[in-house]
Amino acid sequence: xxxxxxxxxxxxxxxxxxxxxxxxxxxxxxxxxxxxxxxxxxxxxxxxxxxxxxxxxxxxxxxxxxxxxxxxxxxxxxxxxxxxxxxxxxxxxxxxxxxxxxxxxxxxxxxxxxxxxxxxxxxxxxxxxxxxxxxxxxxxxxxxxxxxxxxxxxxxxxxxxxxxxxxxxxxxxxxxxxxxxxxxxxxxxxxxxxxxxxxxxxxxxxxxxx
Amino acid sequence: xxxxxxxxxxxxxxxxxxxxxxxxxxxxxxxxxxxxxxxxxxxxxxxxxxxxxxxxxxxxxxxxxxxxxxxxxxxxxxxxxxxxxxxxxxxxxxxxxxxxxxxxxxxxxxxxxxxxxxxxxxxxxxxxxxxxxxxxxxxxxxxxxxxxxxxxxxxxxxxxxxxxxxxxxxxxxxxxxxxxxxxxxxxxxxxxxxxxxxxxxxxxxxxxxx
DNA sequence: AAATAAAACGCACGGTCGTGCTATTATGCA
DNA sequence: TGCATAATAGCACGACCGTGCGTTTTATTT
Numbered sequence: 001x002x003x004x005x006x007x008x009x010x011x012x013x014x015x016x017x018x019x020x021x022x023x024x025x026x027x028x029x030x031x032x033x034x035x036x037x038x039x040x041x042x043x044x045x046x047x048x049x050x051x052x053x054x055x056x057x058x059x060x061x062x063x064x065x066x067x068x069x070x071x072x073x074x075x076x077x078x079x080x081x082x083x084x085x086x087x088x089x090x091x092x093x094x095x096x097x098x099x100x101x102x103x104x105x106x107x108x109x110x111x112x113x114x115x116x117x118x119x120x121x122x123x124x125x126x127x128x129x130x131x132x133x134x135x136x137x138x139x140x141x142x143x144x145x146x147x148x149x150x151x152x153x154x155x156x157x158x159x160x161x162x163x164x165x166x167x168x169x170x171x172x173x174x175x176x177x178x179x180x181x182x183x184x185x186x187x188x189x190x191x192x193x194x195x196x197x198x199x200x201x202x203x204x205x206x207x208x209x210x
Numbered sequence: 211x212x213x214x215x216x217x218x219x220x221x222x223x224x225x226x227x228x229x230x231x232x233x234x235x236x237x238x239x240x241x242x243x244x245x246x247x248x249x250x251x252x253x254x255x256x257x258x259x260x261x262x263x264x265x266x267x268x269x270x271x272x273x274x275x276x277x278x279x280x281x282x283x284x285x286x287x288x289x290x291x292x293x294x295x296x297x298x299x300x301x302x303x304x305x306x307x308x309x310x311x312x313x314x315x316x317x318x319x320x321x322x323x324x325x326x327x328x329x330x331x332x333x334x335x336x337x338x339x340x341x342x343x344x345x346x347x348x349x350x351x352x353x354x355x356x357x358x359x360x361x362x363x364x365x366x367x368x369x370x371x372x373x374x375x376x377x378x379x380x381x382x383x384x385x386x387x388x389x390x391x392x393x394x395x396x397x398x399x400x401x402x403x404x405x406x407x408x409x410x411x412x413x414x415x416x417x418x419x420x
Numbered sequence: 421a422a423a424t425a426a427a428a429c430g431c432a433c434g435g436t437c438g439t440g441c442t443a444t445t446a447t448g449c450a
Numbered sequence: 451t452g453c454a455t456a457a458t459a460g461c462a463c464g465a466c467c468g469t470g471c472g473t474t475t476t477a478t479t480t
Contacts, residue, residue: 168382258428
């Protein structure tokens with residue numbers, strides 16, 4: 001056995017289970033992820049699956065973390081190959097758009113969905129979800145701040161405010177996908193993104209009165 | 211019995227049940243609205259509640275419609291007292307913000323939540339939710355179009371695009387409430403709203419190059 | 421007031437859920 | 451190869467779900 005697969009049997013099937021769990025959570029949402037369904041999908045017994053996590057909640061937390069890792073790998077990791085500043089910010093937005101599109105017209109990002117499903121249920125899951133979302137927002141704000149440092153963007157803008165509005169754009173994009181289909185949603189989000197990036201790069205909102 | 215309460219016993223308790231159901235759906239989401247819980251909240255038996263709707267799905271549809279009526283009453287109805295154009299658009303946004311705030315930091319608009327919970331479950335509920343959302347978006351776009359007609363807003367903007375972005379703003383607002391609390395969320399959304407309304411009213415994005 | 425209709429209840433059924441407990445099988449090390 | 455240990459299966463429990471049915475209570479009409 002080589003180094004990459006140097007896993008004990010238990011750890012290996014745990015990964016297999018987690019992969020199936022991620023598929024289910026992607027497709028049906030995190031609280032449609034039941035132990036029985038997951039056991040069927042993994043070709044195991046309920047108690048076999050259960051033993052790997054100890055509780056349903058622990059399973060859900062593991063899936064949440066896996067989803068967050070997937071987001072990082074798919075959106076942030078490729079983006080850091082771009083130059084700091086606007087190019088990298090643009091890459092993040094493109095990656096995010098691409099990932100959102102992969103969910104299609106009738107599914108949602110599992111973390112965003114979990115944030116809404118659990119917003120009224122205090123506990124570890126809600127905390128974990130909010131933690132991931134806060135991290136996401138910070139990364140966006142960081143990319144904007146870098147763009148300011150690089151002189152790509154006006155110095156008087158607030159990176160956190162832009163992160164807020166970018167987040168809203170992606171959320172609206174998800175809804176537009178469901179409401180009016182892919183083509184229209186892509187047009188809208190790209191119009192909004194370029195409008196926003198233009199506004200960031202412009203000299204001042206009212207150059208005449210300067 | 212006077213005219214306002216001229217309801218048969220059945221219709222009256224149906225309204226009572228619906229009111230309790232709306233409370234539950236507001237607080238816990240539409241699929242935490244179970245017949246047993248609702249029966250307890252209404253002080254009735256499960257079968258008593260059940261008989262009024264014939265199925266759980268029919269109950270959920272009724273609650274969805276009630277929530278949409280509530281939104282209209284709370285947001286659109288007061289807004290039509292304002293003058294057409296920007297004042298009315300502003301009133302809609304304020305009303306929407308106020309309503310969103312009422313849900314606080316740890317609950318979501320039941321229709322928006324249902325849109326996400328049911329995005330992967332085709333059927334009458336999903337259709338109804340999307341119908342309400344499309345209606346909402348059309349109303350926003352209509353208000354923007356009126357503002358164009360009144361000359362309050364540049365003629366080259368697309369009302370549907372603005373409706374898209376406004377929707378995103380409110381969604382981001384809801385998340386901001388959960389992530390960072392009320393004060394910060396209010397500051398952000400008001401900054402974003404006034405920035406957007408300013409952009410609508412301004413002459414052109416690049417007046418110097420004209 | 422009696423008769424008819426509507427409304428609500430009590431109860432049970434079949435289903436799924438998460439979770440323990442015990443037995444069995446497979447794995448990895450001496 | 452044999453043995454300790456980890457991994458999985460089997461099974462049952464209690465809770466909750468939606469839903470149907472027969473009965474009983476409450477409203478409405480004659």
